[in-house]
Amino acid sequence: MAFIEALLRQGFLQHAAIGIALASVASGLIGPFVVVRRIGYLAGGIAHSVLGGMGVAWYFGASPLAGALVAALLAALIVGWVNLRFRAHEDMLISALWSGGMAVGIVFISQTEGYRADLFGYLFGNILLVDAPTLWLMAGLDVLMLTVLMLFYRQFTAVCFDAEFARLRGVPVPFFHILLLCLVAVTVVILVQVSGLILLIALLSLPAATAGDWVRSLGSMMLLAAGIAAGTGYLGLALAWQPDWPAGATIVLTLCGVYVLSLAARLWRERRHRGSERAA
Amino acid sequence: MTPAVELEGVTAGYDGYVAIRDVTLSVSDGEFLGLVGPNGSGKSTLLKVVLGLIRPSAGRVRVLGTSPARARRHVGYVPQYAAFTRSFPITVADVVRSATLRPWQPWPRYRAEQRAAADAAMAEVEVDALAGRTVDQLSGGQLQRVLIARALAVRPALLLLDEPTASVDPRAERAFFELLRRLNERMTIVVVSHDIAFVSEYVSHVACINRELVCHTAEPLGPGVLERLYGHPVRFVDHAHVDHVHGGGHGVH
Numbered sequence: 001m002a003f004i005e006a007l008l009r010q011g012f013l014q015h016a017a018i019g020i021a022l023a024s025v026a027s028g029l030i031g032p033f034v035v036v037r038r039i040g041y042l043a044g045g046i047a048h049s050v051l052g053g054m055g056v057a058w059y060f061g062a063s064p065l066a067g068a069l070v071a072a073l074l075a076a077l078i079v080g081w082v083n084l085r086f087r088a089h090e091d092m093l094i095s096a097l098w099s100g101g102m103a104v105g106i107v108f109i110s111q112t113e114g115y116r117a118d119l120f121g122y123l124f125g126n127i128l129l130v131d132a133p134t135l136w137l138m139a140g141l142d143v144l145m146l147t148v149l150m151l152f153y154r155q156f157t158a159v160c161f162d163a164e165f166a167r168l169r170g171v172p173v174p175f176f177h178i179l180l181l182c183l184v185a186v187t188v189v190i191l192v193q194v195s196g197l198i199l200l201i202a203l204l205s206l207p208a209a210t211a212g213d214w215v216r217s218l219g220s221m222m223l224l225a226a227g228i229a230a231g232t233g234y235l236g237l238a239l240a241w242q243p244d245w246p247a248g249a250t251i252v253l254t255l256c257g258v259y260v261l262s263l264a265a266r267l268w269r270e271r272r273h274r275g276s277e278r279a280a
Numbered sequence: 281m282t283p284a285v286e287l288e289g290v291t292a293g294y295d296g297y298v299a300i301r302d303v304t305l306s307v308s309d310g311e312f313l314g315l316v317g318p319n320g321s322g323k324s325t326l327l328k329v330v331l332g333l334i335r336p337s338a339g340r341v342r343v344l345g346t347s348p349a350r351a352r353r354h355v356g357y358v359p360q361y362a363a364f365t366r367s368f369p370i371t372v373a374d375v376v377r378s379a380t381l382r383p384w385q386p387w388p389r390y391r392a393e394q395r396a397a398a399d400a401a402m403a404e405v406e407v408d409a410l411a412g413r414t415v416d417q418l419s420g421g422q423l424q425r426v427l428i429a430r431a432l433a434v435r436p437a438l439l440l441l442d443e444p445t446a447s448v449d450p451r452a453e454r455a456f457f458e459l460l461r462r463l464n465e466r467m468t469i470v471v472v473s474h475d476i477a478f479v480s481e482y483v484s485h486v487a488c489i490n491r492e493l494v495c496h497t498a499e500p501l502g503p504g505v506l507e508r509l510y511g512h513p514v515r516f517v518d519h520a521h522v523d524h525v526h527g528g529g530h531g532v533h
Binding site: 150 | 331333352353355357359362363364365367368369370371374375378379381382383384385386387388390414430434
């Protein structure tokens with residue numbers, strides 16, 4: 001109850017609630033593609049390398065979010081190119097991008113006076129500090145992603161489902177693969193506000209993975225994943241409020257709990273189904 | 281009449297490995313060709329050259345009188361193994377409709393004529409009752425029919441199938457070849473198979489490949505051809521297909 005009262009009175013909590021809603025839309029739109037295409041590792045490489053862009057932006061006095069967006073898109077292009085051309089060495093090259101990007105960020109941040117406290121926020125998230133301009137940026141990026149996905153939903157599905165067949169039908173598979181990674185990059189920039197870049201893979205993949213246990217189409221998976229991300233986001237925020245726990249980490253823990261429960265329920269359902277088949 | 285497929289001195293492979301060498305082959309319009317050969321003989325590579333997925337390092341390829349890339353719109357393809365994960369959340373109807381997708385077609389909804397083409401293809405191979413099921417709910421035989429429906433939805437002039445019965449039981453296998461025989465009344469078919477004798481019951485011609493083209497004939501396969509194909513003496517051995525309708529299936533040992 002104390003949380004609801006605070007939510008109705010406190011502007012920063014209202015900002016946090018809007019931020020969670022906008023992050024949930026991004027997670028719901030892109031998470032299912034990350035799960036069905038099994039590109040969680042590629043997404044992790046993109047997510048962690050954005051610290052490099054943030055560090056450089058801080059050093060030169062630019063907006064860290066603008067730096068994050070540029071770095072994420074650059075990382076998406078590199079990851080996409082490596083994925084298409086150097087599949088045999090993909091894991092090592094993405095590991096290098098993952099840790100190299102973070103190292104660049106740490107070096108530049110270490111040379112910048114007075115910004116080290118903010119580093120903790122971007123690494124682990126601080127949704128309670130999100131301001132109105134950042135919310136507008138998040139909303140704009142959500143609209144951009146929704147537009148691209150509405151336009152080319154079938155092409156993205158075809159490329160994720162059976163890339164060889166899509167290529168035979170004339171779909172430019174490398175283009176849509178890299179465009180999908182760019183959308184992952186944009187989602188990373190949105191989610192970094194909630195959970196920070198260390199924890200955001202959970203926010204990107206777990207709502208979709210949980211939804212995938214219960215629905216049978218990509219569209220339904222998107223809707224349910226967005227709902228799960230929002231539900232666990234608000235529950236995590238409420239749980240973190242009273243004991244003053246870090247909101248991003250509490251949201252991710254709530255999400256992990258829901259995912260484990262969903263997985264257990266699915267395994268139990270499958271076991272019962274197999275048992276009834278044997279009995280029949 | 282222009283041949284459906286023409287290969288002249290084609291050499292091709294991948295990652296520096298030469299899978300087929302100097303292959304010259306012509307498939308006439310309306311032909312039902314069985315492409316046979318041992319494992320690793322380059323059968324699948326040859327299909328991918330015809331599809332334009334692998335560019336030959338030497339030789340010339342013409343498909344339906346044009347380049348493989350241009351001919352693709354009129355070519356149906358059924359892969360050896362489903363390249364997708366069976367847990368992908370997609371319905372049979374959407375799998376078949378995906379064949380009609382244009383490269384830059386915007387908006388998630390398929391047009392009426394695309395849905396009609398997919399519905400007709402599903403009805404033809406009798407999977408229309410499965411339209412609402414997801415791919416993880418299908419048996420091996422059902423999935424194979426869905427993949428044929430996907431290939432037919434493009435209304436192909438040439439149908440290429442790579443080991444189409446690898447994951448289906450013998451009863452389904454015979455029904456499957458009967459279906460192909462029906463389809464052959466209106467399109468050219470090239471089917472890759474390891475079961476030489478079984479395939480030869482249905483096809484009009486057989487081409488044998490073992491990196492190079494060993495034979496291309498309408499005549500029955502004799503021990504001499506098979507020995508050249510496998511590199512050692514071979515013999516036909518009867519092995520029962522469970523539901524023999526006529527005659528026995530054969531294997532090569």
